[in-house]
Structure formats: structure tokens, C-alpha cells
Amino acid sequence: MDPLVAAASVLAAALGIGIATIGPALAQGNAAGKAVEGIARQPEAEGKIRGTLLLCLAFMESLTIYGLVIALVLLFANPFA
């Protein structure tokens, strides 16, 4: 592999996964905090709150997964190599 392409790919992977995780990380922290707050307010609704949190986290984390796919493909199956 051309050293310039290799260096650019590693840099792009690092930047890609770093930037891709910022938004979901903030959103997940916010959602989890609000869910725990909601459970503290209404313990009887714990099941519904946790279920909704699970759905939200599953969809939010897929955004991280998209960034992860791009980074891993650049590192291990680089199409420009």
C-alpha cells in the first residue's frame, strides 16, 4: 500500500470514529440520565421506561456503528489500497 494512502486512511479512520461518536455519546448520556430520573419519579413505570430506553439506545448506537464500519473498512479492507 502507498504510504500516503495508508497514513491518510489511518487518519481518516481515527477522525471518522471520533467525530461519529460525539453525537450518540451525548444523546445516550442524556437519555440514560432522564430515564433514571423518570424511574426515580415513577418507580411503578420502571418497565416501560427501561423498554423505551432500550429502543432509543439501540437506534442511537447504530449511528456509532455506521462510523465504526467506515473506520474498520478503511483499516482492514481499504478499497484504495
Added chain:
Amino acid sequence: MDLSDSSIQPSSTSPENEPTEQQISQANGAMDEYRQFQNGLILSSAVIAGLLFGPIWWIYSLKVASSYLLGASSGVLYLRILAKNVEQLGTGKTQVGKNQLGIFVVLIIVATQWNQLEVLPIFLGFLTYKVGIFIFVLWTAVLSPSTAR
């Protein structure tokens, strides 16, 4: 967070601040409801992956179909670990764990390094859990009002 927030009302407890039997049974019922929901999500994802395996084998090849099945199985495992992390949230753990992402990282690394597997079917198979979630929520919320949460 403002700890002096007066809008947060503590739930009623006995004078000794110990949970009553009614509160304990309510909490157990809520967690049973959550576990039922979690099992439903996992089951619907697994069923959809199984249903799609045959047509993919028929249309493409066994290699593509087995890659898809591997991705879908990993997706179901990912969903299960995420559900366990959500279940433990607030009971000792203060944040949702990230260990479920390790499954996906290992999966993609294996897929890119092993020539017998293909990356795209594995990735799409992994995302089958989203279809499973969508169909399960649609089923419980719209199509089956008797079991609506």
C-alpha cells in the same frame, strides 16, 4: 443537575423508609414487563433472521447466506447484551456499558480478514435487529391492541 429541585417528589414509603410489600411487588411486576419486552425484541429479531436466511440462500448463495446469518446472530447477541446493560442501569451501574460494541468490532475484523466471509451481508445481517425492533413495536402498538404496552 440541581439537587434541590423541589419538583421531584419521592415515592411514598413507610415511616422507616423501607419499601412496602406493595412497592416491592410493583417493582417486580415492572421488571417482569421489561424482561417480557426484551425477550419479545430478541425473539422477533431471531425469527426475522431465520425467515430471511432461506430466500437469501435461494437468490444469492450459501456463502452470502451464511455471512448474513452470522451477522444476524451477532446482532441478536448485541441486542441481548444492550438489554442486560439497560437492565443493570441504576442498580449499581451509572452508565450504559459499551462492551456490546466489541462484538461488532470483532465481527467486522473477522469478516475482513477471512476470505470465506463477505462484509456487506454481515453488516446488513447485523442490522436485522432494527427490523426486528420495528416489527415488534408495530405489532405490540398497532396490530395487537390486546397486548399493547
